Amino acid sequence: MPILKDYIEKQAKTSFADLPLNELDIIAINEIGYLSFDELAVATIDETTKIKIKDIDKNDPEDRRKTIYNYLITQERLELFEAIQASQRFEDLTLSHYVNEINKEFEKQFAAMVFTIPSINHVQIVFRGTDDSLIGWKEDFKLTYMSEIPAHRSAIHYVRDYVRNHPDQKIYLTGHSKGGNLALYASSFSLPSVQEKIKKVYLLDSPGIAEELLQRESYMVIRNKLVVVRPQESVVGVMLYCDVKPKVVKSLAFGVLQHKTCNWQVHLEGKLATVPSQTELSLSLEKTFRDWTRQLSKQDLKLVCDSFFDALIASGITSLNAFTFDEKSFMALFKVISSLNSIDQAKKAIMYKSIRQLIHDYTGYRKRDVSEKIQARISNILKKRPNQKLLQR
Template sequence: MGNIVDYVRTDFRTFAEHPFSAVDSLVLSELSYIRLPLVVPVFGAARSIDTIALTGLLRAEDFPMMFAADSQQVNSTRLDLLVAVAESPRFRGLRVGEYIQRDDADREQQFAAMTFDLGDCTGIRGSFGPGGLLYVAFRGTDGTLLGWKEDFNMAFRCPVPSQESAAKYLSSILDRSAGVPGGDAPAVMVGGHSKGGNMAVYASVRMAARDLDAMQWLADESGESQLPMIEATSMAGRRTPDKQLRIGSADPGDAGNISRGVQDNQNLPTDSTTQHVQPAQRNRYAARIRRVFSHDGPGFPKRLESAAFDAVASRVDKTVPQSSVVGMLMDDGLPHRVIEADAVGIMQHLGMSWQVQDGEFVAAPGLSATAMFAGSTVNAWMLGIDPADRRKVIDELYVIFSTPGYRSFGELAEHWTTALPVIIDAARKTDRETRRLVAGVLAELPATAWRNLPQVPQLVIDSLR
């Protein structure tokens, strides 16, 4: 038993001998945290999917930039993972490209994505067909205040900018990988860790919505979607339970609603990795998405009640550790598997702590009592406070903790003695009603939310009184 680095270093089976699993998904999701160098093709620069061999990332001169976003220990472990994957016979042939990274303070967005091409890995084409397999990975939250601010924005807003960007990214990958008429399009899997898992689910639902014509694409002058929630607006997607669960079962009258006019009535591929994507099905967006992986990813402010969500739900593979807090936030009703981790408390959120045996995650009996308490406490707060107040609290906390000028929580912790007085002073300058609201929220949140700076809540609460 070990973690995913141990798995990659020791399990030499091909994908024909051991099919693609959730463990492989976590490996690729963890690699998506690496800040890729300029040698990697950028997103959208080519008409087709543009990638390079993963071994091309092993350039020591690029490592300081690639591994600078998190703690030294986390960065070191991710470098170990990259080297192990590059050396592994299982992943030999892996390619990566279509890289995008967007950090936009004005839009409060921290977004990154990349696409892995597994087509040249031994056993992949035998399982998925001549087109092979693409894995679209969305990066989770990094250690920056900006990244966590967007996470918290999910408490009152859907979609947030990164969810919109994820949908546009996945749409482009599906479009540009479709190939020529009569050819074999690659199958696609989508996934991510933490916020990346949430974006994988959201983007996949958006693709299913296109297939069902179940979403109104409303935009303001800037072109950004103004939908507060995904909702089915076409009765075509709501006729029968069978129709909701099998997005390929199109009625003749729906033909104009299917991408690029595909009008056949064939059922689309199931979750089986052995069923190949047929040419007639190749342009239906969600049809090519075999699995959606959410590794301890949060849910949504409310359940996405739509035929599109129902169509994707059966393909979502959600995994959470025993002490999951993040993955249990805003429960969206998706089933999940609880797995063993060798870290303590909220540190189990780190994917490198998840335990693997014989190529599969080690199952745990269930969530810990602490995790259930923390999740229920935060979710109860979410339900018990008005969305406008949620936004006010989150915005104010971001301002307070950003005042010292540090980009990340790691930098705050490193300079805590100088940062704390600035934070307290900023808290005292808020108006009385805001101080009351923020103090009440901090007092109710479980202690697990403050693992790095456990003294923060009481100090800030005292300054708000």
């Protein structure tokens, strides 16, 4: 079945007048926001830059074969980017307000940018998901015990500043993974004058927010503007809380690899290929994550997160790109595991309790699911065969 790139190529010569902006256009634009434009482009790209996507330096096929792919610059994303560059439909797609920050002191990773299609007055603020930095991944896991992380405040300020400088402009906010969480937070807890400028917020397999924040009046204002999209086997998107029914999409991949939007299946006329619900595994994980965060204290969750990531960083590992299948990487990982064994007994007990709780909750849900299905099947048999006394005993 087709994927995003196939849609972009199929509709390359179709104008927005003939095929209005749709969810696939929005998701494709969001996806190229993962690319490090400050590395791809010959010219310097920063928050003062305004440049058409088609004018960013293009790699010829020979150069692409020499590209060193990494966590952000994947082959699928580059191919999608090149398809957009070659598309007449996106000939005036423009990038501006590019920000890419990693602050080790405050453990913050934040990247955002604005994509504009002037011909249809479309403005889309894209928040990038987690990059390859360990700081970024540690910040992600902080979501389990902190209502607000440093990148949340940056996201609110970013949207506020854009709206302040463009007071008559309506905007879309989008993000995948942690980027969607930033879009959710920024839209939910901005000033009313900012919220009224937001048309829609797309959350693409993104973690939700803390349960208590769902009751805030400012969240309720934005709730009807949320578009939640998850793959069938969602793992990241079922973390934390979101009370908006998701649109569940098919994927070419399996398991956690369904997280990548480049693998999502589409209809070439401009719609996602959807299914009625997530898989049983994904639904079980959703329940498990919620119980885990309810039953463990925030202090316990913080200790687990800090101990693991601090051990990684102390070992000299600062990026996921450092993990390769060679002896050096395995030795570094072994040192991390060894360092966790050296922490004091009280902390170790909490870590083991956390892991046991996660496993217990997950396996408990799976057992209950199986038990309930068996009971339902027996009940159906009894209804169909009421005269068979043997089954009624």
